[in-house]
Amino acid sequence: MTDQTSNKITRRDAIKILAAATGAVVLANIPDKWTKPILEGGVLPAHAQTSPPPPPPPFSIVDCGVPDTMCASANSLVTITPATSGISMRYVLTPSNPAGTIVFPTQLNGTLLTDASGVADLYIEIQFMTFNINDTFTVDWSFDDPDDGIDTCQQVITYDGAC
Amino acid sequence: MLSNVIPSLVDGFRMENLDGEFVLLHPARDAVFYMNRTGALVWQLCDGSRTVDEILNLLSAAYPDSAEQIRADVPALVHSLIDQGILKSG
Numbered sequence: 001m002t003d004q005t006s007n008k009i010t011r012r013d014a015i016k017i018l019a020a021a022t023g024a025v026v027l028a029n030i031p032d033k034w035t036k037p038i039l040e041g042g043v044l045p046a047h048a049q050t051s052p053p054p055p056p057p058p059f060s061i062v063d064c065g066v067p068d069t070m071c072a073s074a075n076s077l078v079t080i081t082p083a084t085s086g087i088s089m090r091y092v093l094t095p096s097n098p099a100g101t102i103v104f105p106t107q108l109n110g111t112l113l114t115d116a117s118g119v120a121d122l123y124i125e126i127q128f129m130t131f132n133i134n135d136t137f138t139v140d141w142s143f144d145d146p147d148d149g150i151d152t153c154q155q156v157i158t159y160d161g162a163c
Numbered sequence: 164m165l166s167n168v169i170p171s172l173v174d175g176f177r178m179e180n181l182d183g184e185f186v187l188l189h190p191a192r193d194a195v196f197y198m199n200r201t202g203a204l205v206w207q208l209c210d211g212s213r214t215v216d217e218i219l220n221l222l223s224a225a226y227p228d229s230a231e232q233i234r235a236d237v238p239a240l241v242h243s244l245i246d247q248g249i250l251k252s253g
Binding site: 009010011013015017018021030031033034035036037039040041 | 197
């Protein structure tokens with residue numbers, strides 16, 4: 001292949017200058033043929049941009065009680081901080097003995113609102129004759145709305161038959 | 164007219180060669196541009212050391228069969244790069 005000369009610079013010299021000017025990124029990629037340059041793009045869409053982490057949820061769970069015992073009834077209390085009324089707390093009540101009768105709550109999965117002290121109170125009542133000693137009732141607490149908080153808490157209440 | 168303009172690179176952009184495709188990134192601006200090989204070549208030549216006319220002469224010498232197209236393509240690209248804030252005109 002022979003170089004074509006222009007008035008001022010040969011093709012070979014031009015290629016050398018391009019190679020020297022473009023450095024490592026393009027050096028091995030000097031195109032063999034000229035094609036129309038393409039430029040596409042712009043500012044990244046919002047969902048692709050780096051953004052600061054979201055602020056933490058405003059509430060957290062302080063506690064929901066230590067392991068406890070009961071016979072006919074018990075209360076499972078969950079406390080949030082800062083103490084605020086009207087925050088919806090979700091409970092899931094799971095008896096170890098599904099054959100037993102739970103009088104209250106009527107739904108094993110539901111929500112309760114916190115009071116001004118930041119406490120939600122789940123009253124549990126059972127037909128104790130339908131349960132066996134050491135059957136357990138597990139209460140899992142969480143925020144109904146993750147925007148309120150993401151903490152969870154679990155309390156286990158054991159039927160002790162001491163009625 | 165761009166002939167005597169000396170385009171130079173705007174700080175913060177960096178070129179990545181991804182298997183023969185060229186991506187121009189400016190992380191602080193959340194900007195990303197795709198360029199083909201000739202686009203990347205022109206961008207690299209706009210380093211503040213030569214005028215647009217000199218770039219045209221260089222590319223026309225390197226690709227004599229496309230000299231006419233280069234005379235149309237390169238000023239348009241440089242103009243676009245300046246408009247997008249990728250190059251600054253000295």
